[in-house]
Amino acid sequence: MLALTENVTEIVKKLAEEVPAVSGLRIAAEADGQSLSVSPADQAAPDDQILEQDGATVYVEEVASVLLADKILDGGVDEEGNIQFALGQQA
Template sequence: MLALTENVTEIVNQLTDEVPGIAGIRVATEPDGQSLSVSPAEQASPGDQVLEQDGATVYVDEAAAVILDEMVLDGGVDAEGNIEFAVGQQA
């Protein structure tokens, strides 16, 4: 199962605190079946896995859950204030 870093939980918690109606983020596969997208989400979509850690909620669609099994989601904010996410192997 996908793991979350402390950075990601902080980003998600800040996002949900600042944006009304947002409950978490959603990781989904793109139509090409290889790429992933991350977007704010109000709720899970049918079939999503729901990950909750340190108050942060991340929804992962079924296809992304297979791709991300045994991976870790990390994130950060660049100098311009853009949120960036990265995926790596769990230790």
């Protein structure tokens, strides 16, 4: 199952606190089956896996969950306030 770094949990919690309509992030596979999208979400879609870690919630679409099964999601915020995410291999 996808794991989250401390950076990502803090980003997701802050986003959910600052934007009332957002409860977490949603990761979904794009139509090509290889690319992923990350977007704020207010709830899970019917077939999403729900990952809760250290107070942060991430909804993972079914196809994306297969692609991310052995990955770790990291993230950061740049000087302009843009959130960036990166995937790595779990140890």
